[in-house]
Amino acid sequence: MSIKVSFRNIQKTVTLGLLLGALGLVFVPTTASAKPFNLGPGKCKECHKAEFEVWEKTKHATSYKKVHKSKAAKKIVKAVGGKRMKKTALCMSCHYTQTVKKAGAKPKLAAGVSCESCHGSASEWITIHNNYGKGKTVKTEDDAHKAERIKSATAAGMIWPSALYDIAVNCNSCHGFSKQALTGANISAMMDAKHPINPDFEIVAYSQGTVRHRFYPPKVTENQVMSTVDMSRLYVIGQAATLVSATENISKSDHAVYKAAQEKRIATATAVLKSVQSLAPEVGAFLATPTTVNGRAFAAAIAAKDLSSAVSGRLPSKFK
Template structure:
């Protein structure tokens, strides 16, 4: 499994162990083991503005509401397992943050998708992120070289952040593409047949509305919107990630699920592939786009995202950008 997917769903390993009936799952999360989630409290004091934005999202509200939605019961019946959504091993993968106070603690669903669902489980990167050069060092006095090294270190320990990064976009699709690796195509398809939404996820529409938090220097009090050139690149990044995710989903094992169950899910993934191909096909003269279309791999998608960082793609995809009123 690719690195970002492991980081997005480190709990898969824990759940697999639980599912196999092995007790003492703390053992799989000891130091050096899979990173674990601390929860949004670990970020709130230093990032109050971002935390405030999160409180206004469905990601936050869902943990209080979605399990009471009548649809939840139908989906639970279709999937089987624990009848409590917050303990059901399938639902928790996407709907909750399984938080821990320490490596040996039991992971518990305490909130909906939160900071680390997108930025990566923080147990391995938080100390690097917060170290400006020793216990007495301050952020203001940090040298540029130390800052660079700190950011690189955090990234290597599993932190994700830049909106233009392929990893962040691909990570949204782990949940929003109904394509989570580790879940069988038959399970995902059965959820859909039971009425579970197959999100009509498009990165610009989903990331630039309620979810957007962009408090960057010099004005740390303004949640800045992107300009059309940035939005166009983000749109392409989202389609590159969608193509890879949906292609991967179509290749997942069906595990004997009935064709009638699989068909609608397959059609939805095929529609995603077709749309992404149309958009990326418009990037004529960009060899990385042609390479990705020829072979929809993560490596090719990353190469395309790197390549467009210096390109103006507004002419090709500008007309596809969602209207402000349509942002989620």
């Protein structure tokens, strides 16, 4: 599935356009092959006011005006050979949202980590994700149409809240250092300059505090608290995504701090996953081969299971 969209992809589109232009070729981006780009949180606010009001108070949003000014940030930018955090592609890939007015236009910094950092760049799915069909409403849309809507928005880059494994993979791309732009050299430079890496990032603790926005029907005015059963499942799925992230990325750098963090992530995730073995024997195949494909299959296998008797004792009591 092609869900991850980054500044680098947009850069590539722009460069290709310029290149073809320079060669005298006509570059006509088609919807099907267009690289998705961000529309910015202001666009989402038009219909998702409640979610926006939660988001704007989170560190993801507020750090936009602050983090680049700190001494720590300046030291880290310098270490990777950049001048300003807000102009350094590596930093932007995890700290900021860049928007584009229309395909091929110059990207502009618009916010910190925002809606599309987590739900996917929306240019290609925005008009699909809320379309119930001609003359239909949320109540009258038929199941087949809904399934198709979810499928096509996903294909266009949307990460649905129900796709828990993919949501967790996406958090890890930043919090677990899985971004493709990371290399042995820039990881080492960042670690030496004391960029934090937090091996204890865990999706329940980090998504059910300040980040929580759960205005699901029928109680659409209430930011709902997640049940213990749902939390237990999310906790386990989060650890599955963490295991894949850490296993795939640990060899990227030998820096002691980085290695120790990735080792700790692997150890914690493995212990949690082993603890659900009797309730979810499917975990065996996943632990034997922890890949994204197997992680998604494992998440699907436990979609209707109650794992709380195995993991409720491990659930966080405090949320970030």
